Amino acid sequence: MNDKSTALPGQLNISPRLLLGPGPGDVHQRVLTAMATPLLGHLDPQFLTIMNETQEMLRLAFQTKNLLTFPISATGMAGMESCVVNLIEPGDRMVVCINGFFGGRIAEIAERAGAVVTRLEAPWGQVFEPNVIRDFLKKVRPKVLAIVQAETSTGAWQPVEELGKLCHEFDALLLVDAVTALGCVPLHLDAWEIDAVYSCSQKGLSCPPGLSPVSFSKRAVEAINRRKTKVQSWYLDVTLLQKYWGAERFYHHTAPITMIYAIREGLRLLLEEGLEARWTRHMRNYRALKAGLLALGLEYSAAGGHQLPQLNAVKIPAGVDDVSVRKHLLSEFGIEIGGGLGDFKGKVWRIGLMGHNSRPNCVLEVLAALEQCLQNQRYVFEAGGGVAAANYQYNGSGEPQATACTSPTAPR
Ligand SMILES: *Cc1c(COP(=O)(O)O)cnc(C)c1O
Numbered sequence: 227m228n229d230k231s232t233a234l235p236g237q238l239n240i241s242p243r244l245l246l247g248p249g250p251g252d253v254h255q256r257v258l259t260a261m262a263t264p265l266l267g268h269l270d271p272q273f274l275t276i277m278n279e280t281q282e283m284l285r286l287a288f289q290t291k292n293l294l295t296f297p298i299s300a301t302g303m304a305g306m307e308s309c310v311v312n313l314i315e316p317g318d319r320m321v322v323c324i325n326g327f328f329g330g331r332i333a334e335i336a337e338r339a340g341a342v343v344t345r346l347e348a349p350w351g352q353v354f355e356p357n358v359i360r361d362f363l364k365k366v367r368p369k370v371l372a373i374v375q376a377e378t379s380t381g382a383w384q385p386v387e388e389l390g391k392l393c394h395e396f397d398a399l400l401l402v403d404a405v406t407a408l409g410c411v412p413l414h415l416d417a418w419e420i421d422a423v424y425s426c427s428q429k430g431l432s433c434p435p436g437l438s439p440v441s442f443s444k445r446a447v448e449a450i451n452r453r454k455t456k457v458q459s460w461y462l463d464v465t466l467l468q469k470y471w472g473a474e475r476f477y478h479h480t481a482p483i484t485m486i487y488a489i490r491e492g493l494r495l496l497l498e499e500g501l502e503a504r505w506t507r508h509m510r511n512y513r514a515l516k517a518g519l520l521a522l523g524l525e526y527s528a529a530g531g532h533q534l535p536q537l538n539a540v541k542i543p544a545g546v547d548d549v550s551v552r553k554h555l556l557s558e559f560g561i562e563i564g565g566g567l568g569d570f571k572g573k574v575w576r577i578g579l580m581g582h583n584s585r586p587n588c589v590l591e592v593l594a595a596l597e598q599c600l601q602n603q604r605y606v607f608e609a610g611g612g613v614a615a616a617n618y619q620y621n622g623s624g625e626p627q628a629t630a631c632t633s634p635t636a637p638r
Contacts, residue, residue: 405429
């Protein structure tokens, strides 16, 4: 009898996709190949070497000498939770800067960890000025100040280079969410005096979701060592994790071997290209995409001068249906872009050009496809204007203009 096998789902058979949303992005072929490598035992000497190599490359990617630098075996949210629960003891004061969805998440986790949270809020899409942060540090005197460098819900790029010094003036630790920043835009942990940071594998590093690199400064480790209470989460307690990732190799949990192969290759790709070259590539493709989107009459939701090159959030024009456009992109072109999150639900589209996907092919493809979808919605714009403006930009013909392209044949 084989009536059991007839009830089985068929072999996995997925449609080709171009993942241009807020993550995951497409996984680089070299990462996929690394993931097909047979397993080693997680305490095999060869695997221990792979762990060391991964940590060393992570330090280079983060621009840090921090000893406590390793990937948490879970997604970015676990990195967020791990940073908060290790730094915070019940009753500790914490300032959380909120100008989007993810700042709000940090505050929620901090409250669950027993922190006395003060929310420093700014309108979605805006960034925080150091002066405003200084006033709050002076007034609240928190143990930790948390801020999101790359707010994926709004596309806002928060400058963080001055904040470490500022926090240390007031004896506070600086915690930075770099989930969408790592591998896309500059991040210098040591030079910027960042005390705790977390990221993820599926955005700038072009790996599948599943790992969250974290790093803790000497100041942060001292604060952790001074704790009077145990870290509320056993699994995310970084001093226990360090005994596994450090010289002791004390069993903590079984490392997700295949994901470590993946991130090792993702980091190799990043460092082979070079950090500066990687950041420059992201800016170049952002400028072209932006020129194209502006030519279509679309507006960015993040403030000018503070737009992330890897996450382009644009307002959905009046009369255009959010879901129809995204469905059309997916069914006709296999292209995924992101919808809005939280306050921006139904109001913005989020186009990600992260890591491997920050390429001219992706820029031109999404613009051309979006033009068809917008025409289909009876939205009025100069046909072909988006692709043309992106190409002018690639060919060095100037900065994006805020007005619709009037003469697609003449470079502006
Ligand atoms: C994606 C993201 C997270 C959460 O990461 P997951 O891997 O989805 O758990 C946290 N913060 C920011 C800014 C993000 O963009």
